[in-house]
Amino acid sequence: MNITIKDVAKAANVSVATVSRVLNKKTNVSDEAVQAVNKAVEELGYSPNFLGRDLRKSETKRILAIIASTEQSFYSEVLRGMQDAAYLQGYDVLIATTRDDPEHEMHLLGMLFSKAVDGAVLLAPKLDSHTISELAKKYQLAMCLERLEDCEILCVTIDNERAGYDATNYLLGKGRRRIGLLTTEIRSQSSVDRENGYKRALKDAGIPLDESLIYYGDYDVESGTKGCEALMKLANKPDAIFSISDTISIGAMTYALSHGIAVGKDVLFFGFDNIAYSHMFIPHLSTVEQPCYLQGKAVIEKLINNIKSDVKDTNTYKLPHRLILRESTGDGS
Amino acid sequence: MNITIKDVAKAANVSVATVSRVLNKKTNVSDEAVQAVNKAVEELGYSPNFLGRDLRKSETKRILAIIASTEQSFYSEVLRGMQDAAYLQGYDVLIATTRDDPEHEMHLLGMLFSKAVDGAVLLAPKLDSHTISELAKKYQLAMCLERLEDCEILCVTIDNERAGYDATNYLLGKGRRRIGLLTTEIRSQSSVDRENGYKRALKDAGIPLDESLIYYGDYDVESGTKGCEALMKLANKPDAIFSISDTISIGAMTYALSHGIAVGKDVLFFGFDNIAYSHMFIPHLSTVEQPCYLQGKAVIEKLINNIKSDVKDTNTYKLPHRLILRESTGDGS
């Protein structure tokens, strides 16, 4: 039924070893043998069984990227970076989604434990720091975009605390004194870091923290709308709103626009991620851009290094971010 | 170095066959043996090597979804449907991106040829119909969202021609007579079908086709903006614009809004896909919704059927679409 290397060998009148050598471009094969094998391969429509090959070689040249869902549009750049880097070294990147379920995340990591892939990258871990730290000791595991406190694992991310600080500080520089924060109930380390940066900036400016200006919601647009509404109904309204994601900011601006609030004047808005829609939405949104492509590229390069070498790099690398200023903070055009 | 089933067998003082039986929950194993094996597995931190297993069983319980990139946000629902359906039958769905490169698409299909996955689904094929048709004969291959002319392959999609007809017809029903079309230079079958539907609707209404009202651009927002500009600079401007994707529509509306054109009044806009941003953008966009989740679910169910059975279903299934009416056509609120 299935065509194997044996069939090719028979058809080409050589041994399986010779076929294997031809296919793997090894030396010590005569031109005639090469011809005969290639002809047989062609005629039989043979393609080598990776399971046999990978089992023997104990490597698959495949890396698994584990994300929550493909919805978060800005993952796509990260994945592109990962793929480019992997491709250069002959690796493929496969993507799998956890749908925010830690059990399913563990199930997917099973592919790593069971050698179905050579390595894995977690982009939005739901498992706890300790568990991941233990796994990283034993397997070729890395993290990207997100980091975890007290987790010994190769990690490529940005300095989210600093980014939160920078964004908030920019709003302060514009003379704003009551700055709201829209963040999420479910805490990822990145959102915690961004919130901490926000708080530090206020502190450095000598502004006491007003907890009522912080809204804990969800990751989606609706949550931004609700959050903005909540803040705007305060006796003492904010004059600027920083959100931990553009999606939330867009929801917030939607509320503002439909309630006669002048975006970029009455209230300034600052987002995070620089998603495509942040400069489609009118007014254009000021935001923090993180180097998605580069993070993806870097994490794969370093992970492959780990796979190939016998010492394991478990450092955290923080790549630089950048503020993009647009109409929502009264800048740009 | 690596812990194998042999190590477990030794530790549990049984044969590898018994270990395998315990791990696969087969009957005919004594309680003591089960206990001993489980204890050994636990202590050694053993997890079975999938390569060995898959090679022996000649199945991986993995299906590859091949997409162009994860950027197109509306894929995420399709993938969710795929995953749910797969999960129910003990399969995993892995995602890989072609980045619009037919060669890379073929490379990824190599995983199918080489038994690294049990089946594959193409969501945006770049290879030609004939090639795919041939491959589908030999391998467990299916298509979703897109179809191809003269291609004998299992396919789940919608009736794009009918959807294009319906959208155009709705605009006609609103009394519009000069309806523009924003579509793409690079032709996917779905966009061709939508365009054909548009043309048929005009014909049925007795309106002669005006080629100058059709703009061939790209898939992105900028292209929508440019396309709208082009149409609006015509001597004889359109009074409605149908785009083959919401992204394009949003770009088009952006142009209209910034040029004093009353969206939903002067010009009606109709999109396609019902992406998340279509009801975030103000004014909200009327659009054609396709059952993404259901298409994903259906294609996996049918593909697994094919994998399990010995007869191959190569039919095309067209699931129903739905018009969603919002402010951009003067409807909704």
Next chain:
DNA sequence: CACTAAAAGTTAATCGTTTTCAATAGGCAA
């Protein structure tokens, strides 16, 4: 022509499982 080294090709071990088939042990009836 004899001898040697290099090149080409073959055989068989190996990777880690599952699974067939045969063997063993124990229980029970005659």
Next chain:
DNA sequence: TTGCCTATTGAAAACGATTAACTTTTAGTG
């Protein structure tokens, strides 16, 4: 005691490749 049946078990043969170790052929040298 003997024979038969059933429930567990283990030994060994797959699965399909790569590759180490070995053998044969070819070519080159004095």
